[in-house]
Amino acid sequence: MIKPKRLQPGSKIAIISPSSGLPHLFPEIYELGLHQLQQILSLEVIEMPTARMAPDELYRNPQLRAKDINECFSNDHIDGILTSIGGYESVRILPFLDTDMIRNHPKFIMGFSDATTFLTYLNQLGMVTFYGPSVMAGIAQMKNLPLEYTEHLKALLFSSSFPYKLFPYPKWTNGYKDWKSIEHLGECREFYDNQHGWSFLQGGSVERGYLWGGCIEVLEFMKSTVYWPNEAFWNDKILFFETSEDKPSPMQVGYMLRNYGMQGIFSKVKGILIGRAKDYTMEEKKKLNEIAVKVIKDEFGAGDLPIVVDLDFGHTDPKWILPIGSKVELNPITREITLLECPFDEG
Structure with a gap:
């Protein structure tokens, strides 16, 4: 794997809008996110030309969005790249x-949701990329999220303490209060206690593999294109999937998982991680778990493959940072998940 250089306080982070123009529509929450990057994480912000571009102009010009990414990697004064928000058509x-x-100028690049497209594609080309919070969704809310979240971000971005055990956050929320409301800017919706953490639905032995995945609906955009992995790619991967604010039904998620089964992927990978589904009821979560086991175990015979659900990544908050391409260990016996290697080049 080609790893980027580690960030440090004072690193210059470029902000891009590769998917949608929400910073243009909601400048207050966007600027709050920039402020948190500077004040809490001590990062220097550089806004790229697309960062505040109007939604219509962004939509008409996928080449301009790609140009920003290219320039970020080629500019020696930029240390890392962060998305402003997600969207729905960055595949273009x-x-x-x-x-x-x-590939010749590797750097830290992070986003989630629609950023799945270029994060997974660059990983296929040999780079470690990062699935985690964006400026408007996750960073702007830092002061209203558990302290453990800030500690996690600093540990992943700035420290070299690996192996690194992931832990459930003490509480979580489905999202944020109205971005139009200045009075509640950066505040979150109702919080829920995370007493039980994640669950291993199956798996009896320790497995190790390399993280790959993202938003399961966005990955559907890439199937049958030249940007989808080849058959050999899936060996020794640990897949992670999460659902978006569009809230696909448990049955729809099952349809998507079935396609992976038909590609023979469940016989090659070492585990499946499923993020906490945004806005699901307890009944819907139970149904999703049942369908995942039915498809993976019953339909495709992968009954020994670890399946872990209700994990802290994706569209609920607070989120983990998951380094795509880094080695991870799943231990069903101790119920532990450990990032085994540093995702940064320490040389």
Whole structure:
């Protein structure tokens, strides 16, 4: 794996809008996120031309969004890249990425949701990328989220303490209060206690593999394109999936999982991680778990494959940072999940 250099306080972070123009529509929450990057994480912010671009202009110009990414990687004064927010059609920027140049200038790049497209594609090309919070969704709310969240971000971004055990956050929320309300800017919706943490639905032995995944609906955009992994890629991977604010039904998620089974992927990977589904009721969560086991175990015979659910990544908050391409260990016996290697180049 090609790893980026570690960030440190004072690192210059470029902000891009590769998916949608929500910073243009909601500048207050966007600027709050920039403020938190500077004040809490001590990062220097550089806004790229697309960062505040109007939604219509962004939509019409996928090549401009890709140009921002290319320039971020080629500019020696930029240390890392962070998305402003997600969206729904960043897949259209992939043909315009200068992948040879990007591979030769590896840097920290992080986002989630629609950022799944370029994060997973760059990983296929050999780079470690990062699935985690964006400026408007996760960073802007830092002061209203558990302290453990800030500690996690600083540990993943700035420290070299690996192996690193992931822990459930003490509480979680489905989202944020109205971004139009200045009075409640950066506040979250109702919090729920996370007393029981995650659950292993199956798996009896310790497995190790390399993280790969993202938003399960966004990954559907990539199937049957040249940006989808080849058959050999899936060996020794631990897949992670999460659902978006569009809230696909448990049955729809089952349809998507079935496709992975038909590709023979469940016989090659070492585990499946499923993030906490946003806005699901307890009954819907139970149904999702049942369908995941039915598809993976009953339909495709992968009864020994660890399946872990209700994990702290994706569209609920607070979120983990998951380094795509880094080695992870799943231990069903102790119920532990451990990042085994540093995702940064320490040389």
